[in-house]
Amino acid sequence: MEAIDLSTPMRQSSKGILIIFGYRLFSFLKKTFILLLASIVTLLKKDTFQTVKPSFIIAGFIALMLILLAIAILRYLHFKFFLRNDEFHLKTGILNKETTILSKSKIQNVYIKETFLHRLIGVVALNIETAGDSKSEIEINALDKSTANLLKKKLFQTIQSEEARDDLEVDPEIYYRVSLKKLFLEGLTQNHFKSLMIIFGFFVGLYYENKELVEEYDLEDKIANWLHLDDQLLANIFLFNLVVLMVGLIISIIVSTVKMIVQNFDLKVVEHQKTFEISKGLIQTMTLTLSPDRIQNLIITSNRIKRKLGLYTLYVKQAMVNEKQSNNFSIVGLDLNTVSDLTKILALNYVDLGLSNRNFPEPFYKRVLFFRYVIIAVVLNLILINVIYWWTIISFLMSLLLVFLLVNKAFSKTHYTFDESYLTKGSGLIQTKINIMALHKLQSVTVVQNFFQARRGLATLKLTTASQKLTIPYIKKENAEMIADYFLYKLESQHRDWM
Amino acid sequence: MSQIFSNTQIDTKLIPQLEALDFKPISKSYLKLLIFQRMTALTILILVVICVNFIVDEPEIRMAVTGVIVFFILILLIGLVLSVLGFKRRKYAIRYQDIIYAKGLLIHHKTIVPFKRIQHLELHQSFLAKKFDVATLNIFTAGESGGDLKIPGLKSETAERINQFLSSKINGGD
Numbered sequence A: 001m002e003a004i005d006l007s008t009p010m011r012q013s014s015k016g017i018l019i020i021f022g023y024r025l026f027s028f029l030k031k032t033f034i035l036l037l038a039s040i041v042t043l044l045k046k047d048t049f050q051t052v053k054p055s056f057i058i059a060g061f062i063a064l065m066l067i068l069l070a071i072a073i074l075r076y077l078h079f080k081f082f083l084r085n086d087e088f089h090l091k092t093g094i095l096n097k098e099t100t101i102l103s104k105s106k107i108q109n110v111y112i113k114e115t116f117l118h119r120l121i122g123v124v125a126l127n128i129e130t131a132g133d134s135k136s137e138i139e140i141n142a143l144d145k146s147t148a149n150l151l152k153k154k155l156f157q158t159i160q161s162e163e164a165r166d167d168l169e170v171d172p173e174i175y176y177r178v179s180l181k182k183l184f185l186e187g188l189t190q191n192h193f194k195s196l197m198i199i200f201g202f203f204v205g206l207y208y209e210n211k212e213l214v215e216e217y218d219l220e221d222k223i224a225n226w227l228h229l230d231d232q233l234l235a236n237i238f239l240f241n242l243v244v245l246m247v248g249l250i251i252s253i254i255v256s257t258v259k260m261i262v263q264n265f266d267l268k269v270v271e272h273q274k275t276f277e278i279s280k281g282l283i284q285t286m287t288l289t290l291s292p293d294r295i296q297n298l299i300i301t302s303n304r305i306k307r308k309l310g311l312y313t314l315y316v317k318q319a320m321v322n323e324k325q326s327n328n329f330s331i332v333g334l335d336l337n338t339v340s341d342l343t344k345i346l347a348l349n350y351v352d353l354g355l356s357n358r359n360f361p362e363p364f365y366k367r368v369l370f371f372r373y374v375i376i377a378v379v380l381n382l383i384l385i386n387v388i389y390w391w392t393i394i395s396f397l398m399s400l401l402l403v404f405l406l407v408n409k410a411f412s413k414t415h416y417t418f419d420e421s422y423l424t425k426g427s428g429l430i431q432t433k434i435n436i437m438a439l440h441k442l443q444s445v446t447v448v449q450n451f452f453q454a455r456r457g458l459a460t461l462k463l464t465t466a467s468q469k470l471t472i473p474y475i476k477k478e479n480a481e482m483i484a485d486y487f488l489y490k491l492e493s494q495h496r497d498w499m
Numbered sequence B: 001m002s003q004i005f006s007n008t009q010i011d012t013k014l015i016p017q018l019e020a021l022d023f024k025p026i027s028k029s030y031l032k033l034l035i036f037q038r039m040t041a042l043t044i045l046i047l048v049v050i051c052v053n054f055i056v057d058e059p060e061i062r063m064a065v066t067g068v069i070v071f072f073i074l075i076l077l078i079g080l081v082l083s084v085l086g087f088k089r090r091k092y093a094i095r096y097q098d099i100i101y102a103k104g105l106l107i108h109h110k111t112i113v114p115f116k117r118i119q120h121l122e123l124h125q126s127f128l129a130k131k132f133d134v135a136t137l138n139i140f141t142a143g144e145s146g147g148d149l150k151i152p153g154l155k156s157e158t159a160e161r162i163n164q165f166l167s168s169k170i171n172g173g174d
Helices: A016-045 A054-077 A116-121 A145-155 A159-165 A180-188 A192-209 A211-216 A219-226 A233-263 A304-309 A336-346 A364-387 A393-413 A451-456 A477-493 B028-055 B059-089 B127-132 B156-172
Strands: A080-084 A087-092 A098-103 A107-114 A124-130 A137-143 A173-177 A268-271 A276-280 A285-290 A297-303 A312-317 A330-334 A416-418 A422-427 A431-438 A442-450 A458-465 A469-476 B091-094 B098-103 B107-114 B118-124 B134-141 B149-155
Touching: A016 A054, A016 A116, A016 A137, A080 A145, A107 A116, A107 A145, A124 A145, A137 A145, A173 A336, A180 A233, A180 A330, A192 A233, A297 A304, A297 A336, A312 A336, A330 A336, A364 A393, A364 A469, A422 A469, A442 A451, A442 A477, A451 A458, A458 A477, A469 A477, A477 B107, B028 B059, B028 B127, B028 B134, B028 B149, B059 B098, B098 B149, B118 B156, B127 B134, B134 B156, B149 B156
Parallel strands: none
Antiparallel strands: A080 A087, A087 A098, A107 A124, A107 A285, A124 A137, A173 A268, A268 A276, A276 A285, A297 A312, A297 A431, A312 A330, A416 A422, A422 A431, A442 A458, A442 B107, A458 A469, B091 B098, B098 B107, B118 B134, B134 B149
C-alpha cells in the first residue's frame, strides 16, 4: 500500500532545491529591485555605474546567484522530518542544529499549497500550523503529491484511531462544490463600496496631481464634447464627476470579480472521517485540512443582494498568527440550507435559536452609534466640500439622513443569543455578519464600563477566544455580569479543552 | 429571571456571582511608586523647560519648545491625577476556578481568567519596584492579546504566593 515510510527521517523532494532557490532569489530581487533598476538604467546611459565596470556587476550578480543556490542546496540537505508515536519530528539547520517536535494533538491545520512554480516542477508545499506565534508554523517547501497526501493523512491519525481504521478506506465525500456562475455572482455582489472609496480617492489624487496637464490639454472640454454636454457649467462638472465615479465603479467590480473567481476557482469541500477539507484556487491552489474541534469560531457573512441570490460565505477561524492566510479559510457561494447544514457539521450541537430569541443592546447604544457616525460624516463632508465643486449643504443634510438610516440598520444587526453550548453574535452594517462561538473556547471574559455607561447602569461585555475578541456592547450591567457568570460556570464545570 | 436565560434550565442563583465577591486591593506602595515615577518625569521636564529658557536666545524656538514641553507636563499631571483617583479601583480576587482583576476610573475593566485557560505565568519586578516592595504578575492565556491579565503593584510576597498557587493549579490540575 504505502511504499513510503514516514517513520524514518526523510528529506523533502529534491526539486525543493529549485523552490527554495527560486523563492530566495525572488525575495532578494524584491528587496534590491530599485537598486538593480537604477544600475541598469545608468549602465545603459553610461559605460560605468559609479566607477564600476558593467562586467564587474554582472560577475557580482552571478556570484550572488551561486551563493543563493549553494544555500538552497545546503538547506535542502539539512532538512529532515519523520513521524514517530504521535509526534512530528523535524531536524533542520546548517550550522545551528534545531530539532522541533510537534505533538499531533497540537496541530491546528495542514495546508497544502501549489503555486505556479510548484506546478511547473511537479511538487506541492505542505505547511503545518499549530496554535502559537510565528515560529509555530512548519513549512516543507516541496514534496511530491503522494507523499504530501500520505503525510497529511498520517498527521491526523493518532495511535488509537489508526488501529481501528486501517482496514476501512472509505472514499471521502465531496460535500460541496462551487460553480463558476456562483463565483461570478459572488464577485459581483461583493461590498464594492470599500474598494470604490479607495479607487475614488486614487482618482481624485491623480486628478489633482495632473491638474495642469488636464487644463493644458483642455481634457475636461474634450470629454464634455465627447459626451455631448451643453454649456451649463454645473451640469458639466457634475456629469464629468459622475463619469469618473462610474468608471471607478466598473473597474473595481471587474477587479474584485476576477479576484473572486481566481482565488475560489473550483472550490471543493470534502468530508473525510475525522477531518474536513477545503480546496480552491486557479493560479495558486491550496488545500486546507483540519478537524472540526480545532476550529475556534465560525463566521457567516452575506448582504441583502447575496441573500436574494442565495449566496453565503462561511469563514473558519483558528488561533492563527498568519492573518492573510487565515482569510483564505472561507467557503463562498453557499445557499441557506447548505450553510446551515455545514454549520451543524463544524459546530456540533449547534441550534439556530431563531429571530425571536435575539437579544439586543440597550437603546442608548443608538445614540453612541449616531455620535460615531456623525463624526465620520462631518469629517468626510469637510473633505468633500473642498474636493467636489457641487457638494453643498444639501448633500450634507442628505448624508445626515444616511447616517440616521445607517444607525438603525447597524443597531438591528447587533444582536446576540446563546444556549448551553454556543454564543451567536450578529454585527455588520452593509454586510450581515454572524459569529458563532462555542462557550468552551473562551479564554477570558472582561466586563468594561466607561463613565457614560456607569451613569446608566450599562456595560460592554468582551469575550476573548484564541482567534478573536467578541464584543457585546451596551447591555445592562447586571445582565453582562450574569452572562459572564454563566459562561464562566459552563467553561469551568466542563472538562473540555479549547483545542 | 430576565428573558435572557429563557433557554437554560439552571437556576441562575446557584451560579457563582461576580457581584458578590470580596475584592482585595493591591499594595498602597504601588501608588507611591506611580507618584514617584511621574513626579520624577515631571521634575525632569520642568528642569528642561527652565534650561531651554535660559540657554536658547531666539524667542520663537523658546516658545515652541516650552509649548511642547508644557503640553507633555499637562498630560503627565492629568495622568497623575487619574492614577491617584483611580487607584482604589484596582482590586483582585481569587476564586476556586478563576482569578479576577479590576481596574480603571473613567473606563473600568473587570477581567476574569479561569485557571483552566492559563498558559503560563510571569513575575516581574523592576529595580524601582524592588525598592517599593511590589511586583507585577503576568498571566497569559491563549487568547488574543488583551485577554491576558497583568496585575501590577502586588506586595512582593503576595505576588510570589499567588504565582505559586496558580502554578500548582495549572500543573497539577485541581
